[in-house]
Amino acid sequence: MGMGVRSRSAQGVHRLVVESVEDLTPGMRRVVFAGPGVASYVAAGPHVPNIKLYFPVPGAELDLPVKGDGRWSFAPGQRERVRTYTVRTLDRDASRLAVDFVRHGDEGLASAWAERAAPGAELGALGGGGLVVRDGGWVLLAGDETALPAIGSTLERFSAERPEQRGLALIEVAGPEEEQDLAAPDGFEVRWLHRRARAGEATSSGPAAPAGTTTLLQEALAAVELPAAELAAGQVRIWVSAESAVVRFARAHLKRLGFDRRHQLIIGYWHRGMTETGYTRSTDHDRERGELADVLPGQEHAHAH
Template sequence: METIKKKGVRSVFTVKEKMFLTPHYIRIVFAMSDQQTELFKNVMIGDHNKIFLPVNGTNDIVFPDEHTTNKESLSPVRTYTTQYINYKEKELFVDFVAHGDNGPASGWAIKAKAGDSLGIAMKESSRPILRDADKYLLIGDSTAIPVIGAMLEQLPEGVEADVILEVFGAEDEMFLSSKANLSIEWVHNPYPEKGSNLAEIVRKRILPTGNRFVFAAAEFSIIKNLRNYFKQEQNWLSSEYSAISYWKKGESEDQSSIQRKEERQN
């Protein structure tokens, strides 16, 4: 089967507005020019994108190119999900988990103000972020709320969506919109970097049957546990689930990227 290469688009955006949706959840609204609105018209909401942070405390974004030799001069890169694009109002939304200054993206979002810059790169795609099913089980920690929120908004009427989301505390529970028959279980974990019982909670659930699909996104050890559960213990087909590791305890995104990618391919 022929591999279709997606076209990447990127641009530097300016912060228009910032709001705390919950104590640990920040939404940044970026203004879009006419040119940016046209450039990003074919991207898939909920798909992965890269953000490029300002260089060394400045407001400058430096994208890499084929001539780049000094990587230290480039903008730090992190993986995020674009939550929503309002093409009519020319606004782009990116949500951040606020977990202090120990992460560069979190630190930037906490301090961000109107007029600040952020580089955003996405890929054009017409492929749905979820395969068609009658029953869905969506699992994630706080880092997965943007993508799961985007998935829920795209689900049609009549399907079942069972969701398990881990957040820091009750004050971080939020409204998620969907046309699907939606059931959400909120799990509270104030110190996710010290461990989580999210995988154990999933293992105790009655799994969907029939035309089903499971999506899981969380910390490395949780995803490794769940991937083994669905693949080895439950003997599910690879088309029935997707498990993605977004981060790994004690390591930066750069440090853990290779190991997380290898785990995803297993």
């Protein structure tokens, strides 16, 4: 059985308008976009699980790339303002799309925009696509707060389409206040890992260690015992997305275990000290060829998330 299915990138540039903003936790903000821009984005082609968002220069109006000679082109400095996010929810009929942003204050282009987002604010959408984890067998999902939207939407899909799905989700966050109520199947354990405890605080009110500075998730991954029967039958699939050091550890650990790399998807969502553009140029987000070799390109999972 394949690990997942791949979506091609949607074509064109779409203007997304903010409908509402909601803080899910102190560190996670949900921005809902609605209207004709969402409708055109959906109509253009594959649009989940990932979306390429284009941000304006801070304090300026949205300056979308322009089309010339039949193709969209970037002016100097525009390409560096593209960021990749997860489509957390999508209502095609209502032309409504939600994206969850990790809050870092003014640290970074996307976070600074999200801090000031209000109804009527605009972003560009340049395309979507990617891979989603198929159901069946036993599934391990692991990531930090940047991966929480993708993990949450995957669990919701499993609950709706395969309520008997079994597996484990390891989610690293700052502390208990960052936990979310995720709709997981009864047989799918959700295990929260708190950096605050690793920071040595006696209570949950103290500051947490910054993301990307602990080995909390690496240790949890190393301690996982994969189910023997499903492993022997090739029915275990593993998805890991987090900071670069975590995904590099995960890949090396699974290699030591002799795990079939065709059944794993390991991609870095961010690299401490690098911009997304720099991370892409340096290592392509720690991607490696040969993973998910049994996945057919050009297909799209029917579930929107």
